[in-house]
Amino acid sequence: DAGVIQSPRHEVTEMGQEVTLRCKPISGHDYLFWYRQTMMRGLELLIYFNNNVPIDDSGMPEDRFSAKMPNASFSTLKIQPSEPRDSAVYFCASSPGTGPNQPQHFGDGTRLSIL
Amino acid sequence: AQSVTQLDSQVPVFEEAPVELRCNYSSSVSVYLFWYVQYPNQGLQLLLKYLSGSTLVKGINGFEAEFNKSQTSFHLRKPSVHISDTAEYFCAVSRMDSSYKLIFGSGTRLLVRP
Numbered sequence: 001d002a003g004v005i006q007s008p009r010h011e012v013t014e015m016g017q018e019v020t021l022r023c024k025p026i027s028g029h030d031y032l033f034w035y036r037q038t039m040m041r042g043l044e045l046l047i048y049f050n051n052n053v054p055i056d057d058s059g060m061p062e063d064r065f066s067a068k069m070p071n072a073s074f075s076t077l078k079i080q081p082s083e084p085r086d087s088a089v090y091f092c093a094s095s096p097g098t099g100p101n102q103p104q105h106f107g108d109g110t111r112l113s114i115l
Numbered sequence: 116a117q118s119v120t121q122l123d124s125q126v127p128v129f130e131e132a133p134v135e136l137r138c139n140y141s142s143s144v145s146v147y148l149f150w151y152v153q154y155p156n157q158g159l160q161l162l163l164k165y166l167s168g169s170t171l172v173k174g175i176n177g178f179e180a181e182f183n184k185s186q187t188s189f190h191l192r193k194p195s196v197h198i199s200d201t202a203e204y205f206c207a208v209s210r211m212d213s214s215y216k217l218i219f220g221s222g223t224r225l226l227v228r229p
Contacts, residue, residue, distance in 0.1 A: 004158070031215065033215070042219055042220070042221050042222065043159075043205065043217075043219040045216060045217065048215060056216075091158055091159070093158070093159075095215075098213075098214060098215035099214055100147045100164060100166050100209065100214040101166070103149075103161045103164070104161075104215075104217070105158075106158025106159045106160070107158050108156065108157050108158050109156075109157075109158055
C-alpha cells in the first residue's frame with residue numbers, strides 16, 4: 001500500500017517567494033495533519049482536516065501560512081511570503097480517525113530552506 | 116497544558132547492549148503515551164503506545180516501555196540493540212479528550228556502534 005506522499009522532498013528558495021508543499025494522504029483516511037519540525041521548537045501540529053474541512057488551525061504560526069484540502073486525496077500548505085525562519089521540515093500525516101487506536105501515518109517530509 | 120521531557124539528546128551504545136531512553140511528562144489530566152521512531156530522511160513511525168491496563172507495553176522491533184504514574188515516566192527499553200536501531204526516538208502524549216493532538220518531546224538520538 002502507498003503511504004502518505006509528500007512533494008517536493010526538498011525545496012530551496014529565496015525569502016519573499018511563495019512556497020507550496022503538497023500532500024497525498026492514504027486512501028480512505030479521513031483525517032489529515034500538517035506538522036513542522038525545527039531544532040528549536042521540535043515537532044508542532046500546525047493544522048488538521050476532517051473530511052477536507054479544517055478543524056483546528058490553532059498551530060498555524062501566522063497569516064503567511066495557509067492550508068487547503070480541495071479533495072480527499074490532496075492537500076497543500078502554502079507560505080507567502082516566505083521568511084528564513086520558516087526553514088524546517090514539514091510533515092504531512094493521515095489517519096482513519098482521531099482515536100488513540102488509529103495512529104497517524106507520516107510522510108517522509110519536505111525539507112524547506114529559505115535563503 | 117501537557118509537556119514532555121526527554122533528558123538525553125543523544126545516547127551512544129554498542130551493538131547488542133541494552134538501552135533505555137528516558138521520557139517524563141507533565142499533565143494535569145489523564146493522557147495517552149506514545150513512542151515514535153524516525154529513521155534518517157523519513158517520517159515518524161509508531162513504536163508503541165500506552166492507553167490503559169498493564170503498565171508494561173510491547174511494541175515493534177523488540178522495544179518495550181513501562182508507564183509509571185507516580186514518577187510520570189514512560190521509559191523505552193530494548194534488551195539488545197542492533198545497528199539498524201540507529202534513529203531518532205520521540206516520546207509523545209495526548210489528552211484523552213483530544214487524542215489526535217500529540218505533544219512531542221525534543222527527541223533522543225540513539226546511536227548504535229559496532
